[in-house]
Amino acid sequence: xxxxxxxxxxxxxxxxxxxxxxxxxxxxxxxxxxxxxxxxxxxxxxxxxxxxxxxxxxxxxxxxxxxxxxxxxxxxxxxxxxxxxxxxxxxxxxxxxxxxxxxxxxxxxxxxxxxxxxxxxxxxxxxxxxxxxxxxxxxxxx
Numbered sequence: 825x826x827x828x829x830x831x832x833x834x835x836x837x838x839x840x841x842x843x844x845x846x847x848x849x850x851x852x853x854x855x856x857x858x859x860x861x862x863x864x865x866x867x868x869x870x871x872x873x874x875x876x877x878x879x880x881x882x883x884x885x886x887x888x889x890x891x892x893x894x895x896x897x898x899x900x901x902x903x904x905x906x907x908x909x910x911x912x913x914x915x916x917x918x919x920x921x922x923x924x925x926x927x928x929x930x931x932x933x934x935x936x937x938x939x940x941x942x943x944x945x946x947x948x949x950x951x952x953x954x955x956x957x958x959x960x961x962x963x964x965x966x
Contacts, residue, residue, distance in 0.1 A: 830904070830912055830954035831896040832857040832881060842894050845903045847875060852903065853886035853893035854879045883909070883954070895954075912954045920946040928952070 832855045833842070846852040854877050877894075880886050886893050887906045894903050913928040915936055926936050937947055 829896075829898060830909065832883070833894065833896055833901070837901070841901055842877065845901045846877060846894055847892050847903060849875050850892065851876045851878060851890050853877075853890040853906075855883045855886055855893055855895050856881050909954060914953045916951045916953055917947060918949040920948070 835856050835858055837856075842854055846854075852875060856879055858881055878886060878890055883893070883895075887910055891906055892903050893906055893909060894901060895909070896902075897904065911929060915924075915926045915928055915933050917924040917926065917937070917940070919940065924940075928936065933950065933952055937950065940947055
């Protein structure tokens with residue numbers, strides 16, 4: 825059974841809702857839908873207690889830049905540790921055989937694809953997704 829979904833925020837999400845869940849005293853990422861990896865990293869001030877928000881549609885860049893990222897977690901706003909989001913990375917692969925879902929953990933998608941190709945598999949399409957993580961207190965990851 826798949827776990828809860830982790831998705832980017834709708835760009836129309838009110839800033840006040842994001843600030844309400846963001847940690848107050850440290851830089852926090854905000855993963856938004858749309859745009860592309862080439863967009864500049866936006867830095868918004870005015871977060872209570874001196875924090876700042878880094879807004880980007882490239883979650884990978886946010887995970888490398890901040891310790892916490894605001895995402896849509898099962899339909900609600902949530903501030904999640906970057907380490908947890910990194911563990912939730914999955915690569916969905918359409919091959920010439922069965923469809924594969926591979927946990928990326930700390931691996932790059934390119935490394936996984938190289939392994940498949942070295943084994944003679946043809947890859948038709950791929951997509952990185954995030955999910956399957958239970959972040960409630962006292963629950964194991966994964």
